[in-house]
Amino acid sequence: MSMTQEAQPWQAPEHDKPVEQVEGYNFAYLDEQTKRMIRRAILKGVAIPGYQVPFGSREMPLPYGWGTGGMQVTAAVIGENDTLKVIDQGADDTTNAVNIRRFFAKTAGVATTEKTSDASLIQTRHRIPEKPLTDDQILIYQVPIPEPLRWVEPRETETRKMHALEEYGVMHVSLYESIARFGRITTAYNYPVQVNGRYIMAPSPIPKFDNPKMHQMAALQLFGAGREKRIYAVPPYTDVKSLDFEDHPFTIQSWEENCALCGADDSYLDEVITDDAGGKMYVCSDSDYCAERREAGHVGDQGEPQTPAQKGAAE
Amino acid sequence: MMALRDNGPLLEVEGLTQKYGHQIGCEDVHFSLYPGEVLGIVGESGSGKSTLLRCASGLMQPTAGTVRFDTRVDGLQDIYALSEAERRMLMRTDWGIIFQNARDGLRMNVSAGANVGERLMAVGERHYGSIRDVSSEWLEKVEMDLGRMDDLPRTFSGGMQQRLQIARNLVTKPRLVFMDEPTSGLDVSVQARLLDLVRGLVRQLGIACIIVTHDLGVVRLLSDRLMVMRRGRVVEQGLTDQVLDDPQHAYTQLLVSSILPV
Numbered sequence: 001m002s003m004t005q006e007a008q009p010w011q012a013p014e015h016d017k018p019v020e021q022v023e024g025y026n027f028a029y030l031d032e033q034t035k036r037m038i039r040r041a042i043l044k045g046v047a048i049p050g051y052q053v054p055f056g057s058r059e060m061p062l063p064y065g066w067g068t069g070g071m072q073v074t075a076a077v078i079g080e081n082d083t084l085k086v087i088d089q090g091a092d093d094t095t096n097a098v099n100i101r102r103f104f105a106k107t108a109g110v111a112t113t114e115k116t117s118d119a120s121l122i123q124t125r126h127r128i129p130e131k132p133l134t135d136d137q138i139l140i141y142q143v144p145i146p147e148p149l150r151w152v153e154p155r156e157t158e159t160r161k162m163h164a165l166e167e168y169g170v171m172h173v174s175l176y177e178s179i180a181r182f183g184r185i186t187t188a189y190n191y192p193v194q195v196n197g198r199y200i201m202a203p204s205p206i207p208k209f210d211n212p213k214m215h216q217m218a219a220l221q222l223f224g225a226g227r228e229k230r231i232y233a234v235p236p237y238t239d240v241k242s243l244d245f246e247d248h249p250f251t252i253q254s255w256e257e258n259c260a261l262c263g264a265d266d267s268y269l270d271e272v273i274t275d276d277a278g279g280k281m282y283v284c285s286d287s288d289y290c291a292e293r294r295e296a297g298h299v300g301d302q303g304e305p306q307t308p309a310q311k312g313a314a315e
Numbered sequence: 316m317m318a319l320r321d322n323g324p325l326l327e328v329e330g331l332t333q334k335y336g337h338q339i340g341c342e343d344v345h346f347s348l349y350p351g352e353v354l355g356i357v358g359e360s361g362s363g364k365s366t367l368l369r370c371a372s373g374l375m376q377p378t379a380g381t382v383r384f385d386t387r388v389d390g391l392q393d394i395y396a397l398s399e400a401e402r403r404m405l406m407r408t409d410w411g412i413i414f415q416n417a418r419d420g421l422r423m424n425v426s427a428g429a430n431v432g433e434r435l436m437a438v439g440e441r442h443y444g445s446i447r448d449v450s451s452e453w454l455e456k457v458e459m460d461l462g463r464m465d466d467l468p469r470t471f472s473g474g475m476q477q478r479l480q481i482a483r484n485l486v487t488k489p490r491l492v493f494m495d496e497p498t499s500g501l502d503v504s505v506q507a508r509l510l511d512l513v514r515g516l517v518r519q520l521g522i523a524c525i526i527v528t529h530d531l532g533v534v535r536l537l538s539d540r541l542m543v544m545r546r547g548r549v550v551e552q553g554l555t556d557q558v559l560d561d562p563q564h565a566y567t568q569l570l571v572s573s574i575l576p577v
Contacts, residue, residue: 152422165400169437173422176429176436179443180465245443 028075028108034058038076038231042222045233050199051163052146057229067100067125068226070142074123077138077222078104083111085119090127090268090285097125116288126189128210130267130289133219135236141204143225146232148192148202168200171243179248188253194241195234203240209252209268214240257282262293263300325350325491325523326371327391331380333366339547340366344380346542346552350490351521355538355555357528357570363547364527365495371525372412372493373402384409384491407437411484411522415496417476420483421468427454427479428464434487453482457512474505478512485516492517494526498533510536531574535559543567 026032034056041055060068078084084104088097092114100123101112113119116129123140133139149159152170162168171192178186191208195201203214204223214221214234221234234240244250258265260281267289269282281302284290299305324347333340341363348354356364370377373394383391386405394402406412414420421430431450432440440446451461457478468476477497484492497513498506514537517524526537534541534555542552543564551564562568 161399165403167403167437169433170422172436172441173425173429173433176432176443176446177425180426180428180447246441247444 025107027080028078028104029060030058030072030075034072035076038072041231042073042076042233045222045231046220046235048199049234049238050195050201050232052230052232054229055231057226060226061103062099064227065144066096067123067142069224069228069231070123070125070140070226071100071103071224072226073140073222073224073231074100074104074121075108077140078108078110078121080108080110082120083113083118085113085116085122085288086124087122087127087129087286087288088125090129090270091287093287114288115292126205126207127268127285128206128213130264130284130286131292132213133217135218137219139217139219139221141206141221141223143202143204143223143230144227145190146202146223146225146228146230148190148200163199166198168194171200172245175243175245175248179245185244185248185250191250192243194243196238197241200243201232201234201240207253207268208242208250211240211242211250212252216240255282258300259284259290259293260300261303262290262298263303264290264293264298322350323385323391324348325352325385326525327381327383328371329381329383331367331370331377331382333363333370333375333377339363341370341544341547344549346549348491348523348525350523352540353517353524353526353538355526355528355534355541356544357531357534357541358544359529359570362544364529364544366547367544368493368495368525368527372410373406374412407434408487409490411487411489411492413477413480413484413492413494413497415499417468417473417480420480421476423469424467426465427459427468427471430468430479430483431486434483438487449486450482453486454479456485456516457482458508472505474501474509477501477509481513481516485520485522488520489522491523491525494524494528496528496530497526498528498530506533513537531559531571543570 038055041053045051045053057069058072060071062068084101086097086101088094091097104110105112116131119137121138121140122129125142128139147159149162149171152174153159153162175185189207190202190205191211193201193203193211193214203211216237218236220236223232242250255269257269259267259269261283264284267284267286270285272281272283274281294303326348328344328346331344332342344367356367358364369375371382376395381393382395384394386392412420428447428450431453432446435446435449451464454461454464459475459478468479471479498509501509510533526534528534538555541555541558542549543558545566551558551567558567559571562571
């Protein structure tokens with residue numbers, strides 16, 4: 001086995017099997033029949049926006065819950081000329097993101113990037129990039145629990161029937177419950193949405209801050225749940241509406257602070273504890289967005305002007 | 316009564332038979348129920364009362380026979396010929412089903428208010444304030460303390476759970492309510508209050524009702540007509556007072572004479 005660096009350029013293979021990647025594996029790890037099966041599920045998902053299509057999820061070389069569904073979708077749609085970006089909680093440099101990016105660099109030999117605008121495929125866990133996506137990009141979500149009704153109705157036979165008959169009253173029961181108890185809708189992530197006026201869909205555990213980005217998004221959105229063996233999709237330019245009440249409309253999170261590093265006031269902020277004395281700072285969760293802003297000269301309260309070359313050293 | 320009958324029956328059951336393999340659940344049951352009428356079904360355990368109720372209320376497709384309901388739009392319709400979507404819509408708007416065990420009819424993990432409001436949200440109500448107003452109005456009608464509105468049903472007593480179940484079912488103003496042993500498992504004083512409440516609501520709202528029970532006291536108090544079942548068949552039916560005071564069938568006589576004198 002030859003372990004190659006992910007930065008090496010990809011060359012077109014003679015057959016199916018790429019030369020530069022790890023030996024003994026098909027292009028992008030999965031065999032062609034499996035990829036066909038997954039592509040069929042994806043096509044069906046795109047045809048019926050928000051509908052959960054069952055598929056024969058395969059074992060992947062990492063545990064369930066680490067993105068096996070997203071990886072299988074990525075493996076099925078990735079091509080030699082694609083550029084892959086992987087984010088985990090908005091960051092490009094966390095373990096999950098780094099490992100999945102390396103995995104595809106090795107098994108498919110594709111180019112990888114941390115720049116949202118350079119990527120043709122973006123696999124994500126728990127965030128949508130701040131920078132608006134374009135219609136030549138695909139966003140692939142890693143989904144732990146694809147069934148939005150699961151918490152109100154544990155029976156799978158019943159939830160399927162509820163989807164089929166559009167019986168979505170109970171979804172509002174959970175929102176009602178939240179208002180009755182706390183005075184507002186407290187669901188902050190995995191906030192249920194209605195797609196194309198029909199199916200109720202779990203948007204994966206993205207913060208509700210990201211929900212409005214799904215509405216009429218130019219990019220194709222694919223969702224893969226490996227353990228639960230479901231794939232669903234939102235085609236480009238599709239209505240995605242977050243559920244709410246007339247007198248308690250859907251709102252997104254807001255912060256009093258701006259990003260401490262880049263000063264952004266329009267991005268999702270993570271609270272970072274800096275010492276044992278209650279010190280903290282708020283920084284952009286989207287590391288690429290933050291870095292680009294800093295490169296462009298924006299500086300936050302605790303930020304220092306940064307040179308463009310500094311990033312990427314951690315890998 | 317005659318005036319109501321001119322409008323035609325609300326529910327019409329013909330030749331209803333349900334078999335569990337060779338075992339007979341109920342056999343060849345006929346009856347009509349008119350708007351505002353309360354029908355009691357009594358019989359010993361295993362006589363097919365609950366089977367009949369399940370078949371008539373759309374929960375279980377019978378082996379043979381028809382159940383027709385006077386729908387608001389299309390008139391009398393065989394409920395098992397309707398699409399499942401239409402049948403379920405009917406069940407959560409025009410019908411109510413009150414189970415013996417409140418746990419079967421309530422959502423135990425959401426508050427009392429949400430339990431009552433669920434049907435409203437299911438038919439498209441999306442205004443939190445008005446859902447809450449209607450819910451509290453109904454909780455008052457079933458004599459519940461509004462201070463308990465946001466509590467979970469599992470913290471309620473059996474009688475309260477049963478009253479909550481009634482409120483939850485009546486909130487969409489159904490025309491027909493099925494009750495399966497609504498008072499069994501409650502102590503006598505709570506039973507009396509619940510029966511009083513049910514009687515008041517049923518009369519006041521003009522709801523037609525089918526009550527399955529083994530308690531003759533309940534039917535004496537609530538129902539206009541009575542059906543006595545034994546081994547899956549209806550052995551006697553008629554006006555409640557008539558059947559209870561002048562039973563004709565040997566089994567009914569036995570049943571009436573079995574009431575323990577207090």
